[in-house]
Amino acid sequence: MNKNTKKLTIYKLFQNSKKYSVKWSGYFQVYEKILSEYRNKKIKFVEIGVANGGSLFMWRNYFGKKAEIIGIDLNPNAKKLERYGFKIYIGSQSDKKFWNKFYKKEGKIDIILDDGGHKNLQQISTVHHSLPFIKDGGKIIVEDTGTSFLKKEFNNPSKYSFINYSKNIINIIHRRSPLLNKDLNSYSKKIFLIEFFESIVVFYIDSKKCFLNKEVDNKAKNEWAIDYRHNEYFQGIKDELNKKYGLMNKRSFFRRLTRKIFYRNFLFNIFDNLKIKKIFKEMEK
Numbered sequence: 001m002n003k004n005t006k007k008l009t010i011y012k013l014f015q016n017s018k019k020y021s022v023k024w025s026g027y028f029q030v031y032e033k034i035l036s037e038y039r040n041k042k043i044k045f046v047e048i049g050v051a052n053g054g055s056l057f058m059w060r061n062y063f064g065k066k067a068e069i070i071g072i073d074l075n076p077n078a079k080k081l082e083r084y085g086f087k088i089y090i091g092s093q094s095d096k097k098f099w100n101k102f103y104k105k106e107g108k109i110d111i112i113l114d115d116g117g118h119k120n121l122q123q124i125s126t127v128h129h130s131l132p133f134i135k136d137g138g139k140i141i142v143e144d145t146g147t148s149f150l151k152k153e154f155n156n157p158s159k160y161s162f163i164n165y166s167k168n169i170i171n172i173i174h175r176r177s178p179l180l181n182k183d184l185n186s187y188s189k190k191i192f193l194i195e196f197f198e199s200i201v202v203f204y205i206d207s208k209k210c211f212l213n214k215e216v217d218n219k220a221k222n223e224w225a226i227d228y229r230h231n232e233y234f235q236g237i238k239d240e241l242n243k244k245y246g247l248m249n250k251r252s253f254f255r256r257l258t259r260k261i262f263y264r265n266f267l268f269n270i271f272d273n274l275k276i277k278k279i280f281k282e283m284e285k
């Protein structure tokens, strides 16, 4: 075990939980990073996947007395944990009707952590059906997202994997850019940030921060800045010609001609893509 992990409060509480639990060693540092701000606060925390209840005790001890810890599992045995004061719901995370009933009863919650069945539909349903019911400042956490790459039991990689669904949300939150000229939807209006860890994805919910973006500038004057984005190719030759023959003054024909040739030239796009392809190959090594 990594020695820094051993020092973490959440790891110590995991080790001292009175009921059995299994976690991946890398998760504890993630928990501390994304959940420490909620300690000793009055929050409603929901975990899908109760099993023996080991993690429920860990969460209760981590968040403190003010927090309400709720468990969800498909296995009716999980109900036994109610004797320890946890609220337990029996139902399937991939069942829309279950979620309707659950949120009708519980109302809005702060955090939901999915450690349930880990299949694509299960993880995707958790996010899709919970999104409207997470308070601003809350989070949706999905664990074991590495299953998006596993064949056995999970039939992945697939177009419909949880990781692909999450990547799709990356596209959707970009609707907040007016340059895309697309309507905001329930995802882009609520998900402020998506954080990807190895095997954990975290959605930060905050509708107040999810507005249509707009360009703003300050009051200072633009003195000399021109975007050189399209000036990467043959800039040396252009500079030389300008120096020798003064061809590049503002209204010159030559300047307009080179702008026509160089601005968004498709050939340069091909050159760029060849370089990118090489980088993509290098990053897979």
Ligand SMILES: C[S@@+](CC[C@H](N)C(=O)[O-])C[C@H]1O[C@@H](n2cnc3c(N)ncnc32)[C@H](O)[C@@H]1O
Binding pocket: 020, 021, 022, 023, 047, 048, 049, 050, 051, 052, 053, 054, 055, 056, 072, 073, 074, 075, 091, 092, 093, 094, 115, 116, 117, 118, 122
């Ligand atoms: C990995 S265990 C949970 C472990 C627990 N969180 C812990 O750390 O101690 C996964 C649990 O998810 C439950 N589960 C599987 N599919 C489910 C579904 N569709 N809906 C709700 N729970 C499900 C299983 O019955 C099992 O108890």
